[in-house]
Amino acid sequence: MRYEEFVIEGRNAVLEALRSGKTVDKLFLLKGCQDGPILSIARQARKGDTLIQYVPRERLDQLSRTGKHQGVIAYAAAYEYSTVEDMLELAREKGEPPFLFLLDGIEDPHNLGAIIRTANLAGAHGVIIPKRRAAGLTAVVAKTSAGAINYTPVAKVTNLTAVMEELKKTGMWFVCADMGGDIMYDLDLTGPIGLVIGNEGEGVSRLVKERCDMIASIPMKGDIDSLNASVAAGVLAYEAVRQRLKK
Incomplete structure (x- = not known):
């Protein structure tokens, strides 16, 4: 396509x-x-x-x-969007605590496709993207997701922070990837959780970050200071997977 x-x-x-x-x-x-x-x-x-x-x-x-x-x-859109409620229902059907990805302004369709692919393989119940200043479900996204777009629900919402507030009422809590936080290995990433990944250049916006319960930093040993957004999503997601498997 x-x-x-x-x-x-x-x-x-x-x-x-x-x-x-x-x-x-x-x-x-x-x-x-x-x-x-x-x-x-x-x-x-x-x-x-x-x-x-x-x-x-x-x-x-x-x-x-x-x-x-x-x-x-x-x-x-190359594919139909889902709803956040569909994602929660999917988690209920599987008897698992909800595990969602929230993307704060991912604009590169290749990054979005790669993150949907990671979300699928990590067992996430869905990916939530904002309406504005973000890539939508184009054919480029579909191709990069390697078919995962057919299995992992993606919801497009007008206001990411409002959705986070609603999800908090259901018992979910949120962790965002950001340089200034606690080392991700020291955080409890089990239970009903939303992983928040920020924009390729600016990271997670201030309003979204303020609604996160924890800030996770990925340890880095190199000479540059940041990972590609889709790689950061994968690293953080698989620490959550590791912890959830142990439980």
């Missing part, structure tokens, strides 16, 4: 995709265009969870594969 297959161009094609219930991650509309079909498309998109961006014609021309965008280009 190529990512191009999930780029939809043209007014009728985009409107039909939205009406059919297809998950559209991003919608690019011609800035300043107020005609009927464009307004209809924007209205339909607002009923879902689509991020709408109004951009100049030059930007649409750059994004277009066909040269016939008619002022409208949509990026549709």
